[in-house]
Amino acid sequence: MSKSNLTRRGVLKTGAVAGAGLAVPTYLSAGSHAGFTNAPGDSSVTLGFNVPQTGAYADEGADELRAYELAVEHLNGGGDGGMLSTFSSKALDGTGILGRKVEYVTGDTQTKPDAARASARSMIEKDGAVMITGGSSSGVAVAVQALCQEAGIIFMAGLTHSNDTTGKDKKANGFRHFFNSYMSGAALAPILASNYGKDRKAYHLTADYNWGYTTEEAVRTSTEAMGWETVAAVKTPLAQTDFSSYVAPVLNSGADVLVLNHYGANMVNSLTSAVQFGLRAAEANGKNFEIIVPLYSRLMARGAGKNVAGIFGSTNWHWSLENVAGSKYAGTNAFVQSFGQKYGFPPSQAAHTCYCQTLLYADAVQRAGSFNPCAVSEALEGFQFDGLGNGPTHYRAEDHQCFKDVLVVKGKENPDNDFDLLEIVDVTPAEQVSYDASIFGGELGSCNPGA
Amino acid sequence: MLGLNKPDTRLLLIVIALVAAAPILLNPFPEGSGLAQFNAGYPDLMQRFVIFGIFAIGFNILFGLTGYLSFGHAAFLGAGSYAGMWMMKLLSINVIPAIIFSTVIAGVISLLIGFISLRRSGIYFSILTLAFAQMAFSLAASVLTPITGGETGLQTNLNDPRIFPEFLGGGASIDGNIPKPSLFGIEMTASYQLPLAGWEFTFNWGYYICGIVMILAFYMAIRIFRSPFGLMLKAVKSNQQRMNYTGLNAKPYMLACFVISGMYAGLAGGLMAAMDPQVGAERMQWTASGEVVLMTILGGVGTLIGPVLGAGLIKYFENIFSKINDNLLHQWFAFLPDGIEDFLVTIIHPFIGKGWHLTLGLMFMAVIIFLPGGLVEGGKRIGRLVRKSKDTAPDGKTNPAE
Numbered sequence: 001m002s003k004s005n006l007t008r009r010g011v012l013k014t015g016a017v018a019g020a021g022l023a024v025p026t027y028l029s030a031g032s033h034a035g036f037t038n039a040p041g042d043s044s045v046t047l048g049f050n051v052p053q054t055g056a057y058a059d060e061g062a063d064e065l066r067a068y069e070l071a072v073e074h075l076n077g078g079g080d081g082g083m084l085s086t087f088s089s090k091a092l093d094g095t096g097i098l099g100r101k102v103e104y105v106t107g108d109t110q111t112k113p114d115a116a117r118a119s120a121r122s123m124i125e126k127d128g129a130v131m132i133t134g135g136s137s138s139g140v141a142v143a144v145q146a147l148c149q150e151a152g153i154i155f156m157a158g159l160t161h162s163n164d165t166t167g168k169d170k171k172a173n174g175f176r177h178f179f180n181s182y183m184s185g186a187a188l189a190p191i192l193a194s195n196y197g198k199d200r201k202a203y204h205l206t207a208d209y210n211w212g213y214t215t216e217e218a219v220r221t222s223t224e225a226m227g228w229e230t231v232a233a234v235k236t237p238l239a240q241t242d243f244s245s246y247v248a249p250v251l252n253s254g255a256d257v258l259v260l261n262h263y264g265a266n267m268v269n270s271l272t273s274a275v276q277f278g279l280r281a282a283e284a285n286g287k288n289f290e291i292i293v294p295l296y297s298r299l300m301a302r303g304a305g306k307n308v309a310g311i312f313g314s315t316n317w318h319w320s321l322e323n324v325a326g327s328k329y330a331g332t333n334a335f336v337q338s339f340g341q342k343y344g345f346p347p348s349q350a351a352h353t354c355y356c357q358t359l360l361y362a363d364a365v366q367r368a369g370s371f372n373p374c375a376v377s378e379a380l381e382g383f384q385f386d387g388l389g390n391g392p393t394h395y396r397a398e399d400h401q402c403f404k405d406v407l408v409v410k411g412k413e414n415p416d417n418d419f420d421l422l423e424i425v426d427v428t429p430a431e432q433v434s435y436d437a438s439i440f441g442g443e444l445g446s447c448n449p450g451a
Numbered sequence: 452m453l454g455l456n457k458p459d460t461r462l463l464l465i466v467i468a469l470v471a472a473a474p475i476l477l478n479p480f481p482e483g484s485g486l487a488q489f490n491a492g493y494p495d496l497m498q499r500f501v502i503f504g505i506f507a508i509g510f511n512i513l514f515g516l517t518g519y520l521s522f523g524h525a526a527f528l529g530a531g532s533y534a535g536m537w538m539m540k541l542l543s544i545n546v547i548p549a550i551i552f553s554t555v556i557a558g559v560i561s562l563l564i565g566f567i568s569l570r571r572s573g574i575y576f577s578i579l580t581l582a583f584a585q586m587a588f589s590l591a592a593s594v595l596t597p598i599t600g601g602e603t604g605l606q607t608n609l610n611d612p613r614i615f616p617e618f619l620g621g622g623a624s625i626d627g628n629i630p631k632p633s634l635f636g637i638e639m640t641a642s643y644q645l646p647l648a649g650w651e652f653t654f655n656w657g658y659y660i661c662g663i664v665m666i667l668a669f670y671m672a673i674r675i676f677r678s679p680f681g682l683m684l685k686a687v688k689s690n691q692q693r694m695n696y697t698g699l700n701a702k703p704y705m706l707a708c709f710v711i712s713g714m715y716a717g718l719a720g721g722l723m724a725a726m727d728p729q730v731g732a733e734r735m736q737w738t739a740s741g742e743v744v745l746m747t748i749l750g751g752v753g754t755l756i757g758p759v760l761g762a763g764l765i766k767y768f769e770n771i772f773s774k775i776n777d778n779l780l781h782q783w784f785a786f787l788p789d790g791i792e793d794f795l796v797t798i799i800h801p802f803i804g805k806g807w808h809l810t811l812g813l814m815f816m817a818v819i820i821f822l823p824g825g826l827v828e829g830g831k832r833i834g835r836l837v838r839k840s841k842d843t844a845p846d847g848k849t850n851p852a853e
Contacts (some may be wrong), residue, residue: 053773053805108773108805113604119496121727122770125653140602143729146606150631150728151640164603172627208593209602235593238602331609443609448625 001363007046016421022442036372037152037450045100047072048107048129049119050144051158055111056265059299059348064134064158065106066343067351071358074338077321080337083359086331088388091366098365105129111136111344116122124151130371131156133357136350137212140407145174152450154373156357159350161263161295162211163218166401167440172447173373173444175296175380175400177393178353180437181211184294184314185218187354187406187428191312193226196257196290203255205246205270208261215261215294217430224272231255236262236270243270247277256284258291267293268303296409298348301421308411308421315407315422317389319346325423331389346419356388360395374447394430398437399444403430459673462755467670470662472519473497474652481649485783489771494642494655496770498726500763501658501665502719507746507758508665510717512707514744515753516681518688519572522740523564523580527557529735531720533591533599536730545620546578546639546660546725548787550718556718558710565709569702572691584740592732606729612695615836632725634660639726640750657726664722668715673755677710684708714745747816749815751825760826765811 040046040271049068052061074082077094090276096102105127107119114133123129132148133156135141141160148155149171157165159177161184166176192200202223212235221231231253236246247270250258256278262270274280274291282289291298322332331444335355339347347355364379365371379395394402407421453461469476473586478492490499497741512523531553538549568579590601595678599605608627615621631638639657675681683704686694694701724730733739742765777796780803784792802810 054808059803106772106776106804112733113729114734117729118495118499118770119774122493122774125495126490126493139731143606144605145730146729147727150629169603169606237589237593365691425819445609445629448628 003371046129047104048123048132050107050134051109052136060136061191062349063351064354067355069354072102080338083331083335090387098364116140134158142169149173154447158354163214166399168442170444177402179316181215181218184435189222191408196229199230200228200257202257203374204259205286208235208385212261243273247273271304309413311411316349328391331387377447480649497658499766500849502722503662503669503762506719507762509712513712516684520577521580523584524716525739527716528720532715532724532730535721535724536605543615543620551720553721554718558714561713563711570689588735607728629762658796682728751827754827757827768811775803
């Protein structure tokens, strides 16, 4: 055997040279013709719809997928056009995006960050998707957003309510239309004060993950600011289905309000448990005992049935909004109508935000005249629009978060049908739920076109 | 060659050839054709094939040789991933420290868990490992949130220190973006694309790095299987009592085997973090441990190549079948009359998309019932059939299986 002279310097040198040599072809390949990842061809463009089809949020995921399919239909000029006719920007003309027919691929996030990323990566690497959207959990949204940033793809977040998505974990390639925990807290607090008084004692049950934390914190901060006191805050595992052991101690804790920072199946189970324990009928500190659910959705209300009657919460959008609160919220009826025609029932807030995100992306590409993520990002940053069902909305440039009015809703006492379960109590104007972009920390970074 | 006998050398060469040619072999259908949906030759899935291959090879060293069924291997995989992520956050975005450290950490944790769990055997051992894995999962998902990122998981960030000098992968950011995991400047996501008459083949750096690691891991496994140490482990499987009566203490062998197996899992976890810098706690959940058991059984317990095949098959189903939707089915069956088309789509619908678990379950049952030895046995049977039809005069003798 020959003796080789290995020196540290020699190894480093060879390594660096070899590395540089090996890296050369990578710059010459990978969508080099356009300067960004997955530049679409001349005839069609592929979008990736990454939603939970299995797991705790599967209901939301199914509704999101319906909305995406509807959005694609409308973008390609099919159907009645939905919100395209009410959208304030008229760049879209029903001929696809930049003249290319919109096609899509779907994937299952399983409500797990790992699976969601695998699914998103296959959309990017195999199907050539130029934009990824979806997610019904903040954990998933944060994970997929980071992936898209790395790959040089635009991420249009679906239903994700944690502050982190556009706060601590915000990314330059990620955008969120949905509202967040902070806004929920800010919108709910005044309503709670006027209905339940300013000297309440609250007991929190919180889902043990990042959305739960930020929601609990938001509600705590805003209710404590108006004089409430927080007796205790107990974390419950996400996988928990039986909440009786968590609900049992509530009545004797000295609290007179129970805040359920739960979503989806968690909320359905914990609320049912609380009602079974007689909390709704109970009295504490000489007041009626009350329950609050910060983030409400119609799908959850349906799951919990009669138990939601009279319970306050907040929501991003509701299908009856335009009828209740007037034409400021134009677009709502147009969307509900075309969704209803296609599927036979009104859309949920998850469906609404996903539909909007798809339209907003398509519009931004059209206005920018390019699919390049940096150009799209520039077109979306600071974008002011109207007619997508939430009234005038602003896509803030500093954290890529939409600012719009927030709805405070209450479970109906006597619902007429299976879909009419929530009643809009108040619409909190956007100014009242706005905050400084820097309060959650995190860095946006700079846009990454990939390739 | 390399201390291997002839059949083993051949097997190793086959594995090397398969790994090298996978980007081509896994893309048999031309781009744009209806069957392109079934192509698996894209970087993410190929990386998963080899990484889970490593995981399953390691699991098979424990389960295949000693018969000890561990339900806690996902804990080592997860621990390896977290360790790897922290290296990429603290030291350098270069994958080498991540891979080394993940293996070491998994080794330490498996030493601890193995030391306790190996006091029992059989079902009690399985339950103990399962309990440890669930504990690890719960800890990672809630109590250890500062280290693991809890439910959100752990990612690289713009404000990570990454204290190594720049040419070794240090530095917090490149042009305002988080640097991607790399090996001396070669990014793991970098690919070379080769369009070839309708086909498009993607040769990805990350995949080949994983592939090389898997070949090394595979070679190690062969050596372990053929070593006196491996023989001792097989003795544990066949009759541990007799072994004790002859005056041999099986425990050190078992513990060493458990730690080696755990380090393989940690290595796989480290590679996973290196290929895709995000770790979630669910990587440690017991379903993930169950998955590697399925992979090993599906491929063939105790065989060298089986676990790798099993891993590939399960990952293929998870990633390809889950992405077929009704829309695609309608496209495929568009040539049929409408009634039949809708009927076929209705029939197939439960087996695709979110129903991929069902398809996998059915296949798993079929394999267990008809091929108890897994895919490897299937391969052997086919091989025997081919040979039989070739032989003009069978001598009636059966060759003993290796």
